[in-house]
Amino acid sequence: MNARKVSILSLMLVIILSVVGIVYAHWSDLVTIEGTINMGSLTLSFDWEEPPNCIEYWMNDTQLVEGEYLNKSVGDCSCWFEDVIQDPHTGKLGYKKLVILVNNAYPQYYVHTTFKLHNIGTIPLSLVAFNITGEKRNATGHKIYNLLWYDPNGDHIGSLWEDVNNNSIVDTDVDIGVINLEITNQLPYQIDPCHTHKCEIDLDFKQDAEECHTYFIYVEVISVQWNKASEVEG
Secondary structure, eight states: OHHHHHHHHHHHHHHHHHHHHHHHHHHOOOOOOOOOOOOOOEEEEOOOOSSOOEEEEETTTTTEESSSSGOOOOEEEEEEEEEEEEOTOOOEEEEEEEEEEESSSOTTTTEEEEEEEEEEESSSSSEEEEEEEEEEEOSSEEEEEEEEEOOOTTEEEEEEEOOOOOSSSSTTTTTTEEEEEEEOOOOEEEOTTTEEEEEEEEEEEEETTTOOOOEEEEEEEEEEEEEEEEEEEE
């Protein structure tokens, strides 16, 4: 009987020690996971190194000829970049806005502007749209109307309208279409990090463009992460 009790006590002791050992192991095991995640940056800018360029033309039947008709000097155009931006990861610089200034334009006066876009971030991106606004100013520099971009087919072949009723909506019964505007680049367009892409904008002044006025046109670009371009298209 004593031997039996000893065996039972020994078995119970083993069981107790096993349970205590499991609990001890459960409480004392510690796993630490450390990680660092560096997010990329998405920054499309107008190129820091190469300024934009604009050239005036006139229409000879069906062909554009550089300069003005009969070598006159009536209208003039200029362009530049504004609003410096910097990518937080690469430290590279660029510009946020393109400005095109056309002074003393007239019907069949054409302006061709070229510029470069630069992916100064670390993530491939897709250029998906242009945001175009503008102003019409009189000879004293006072703003007369805002210009509204009208692109009914979404193909970047449209026109700029003077917002006569100042409601920020193109109303073809009231507002005045003054400039045909075409962006010749097909969108979306993918630009990898450190790469540039040349773009072109053509302006064609219509019959309703008023003399002795100045037109400011502002161009900004809209981009998304390269694998999201299809969602924007849809």
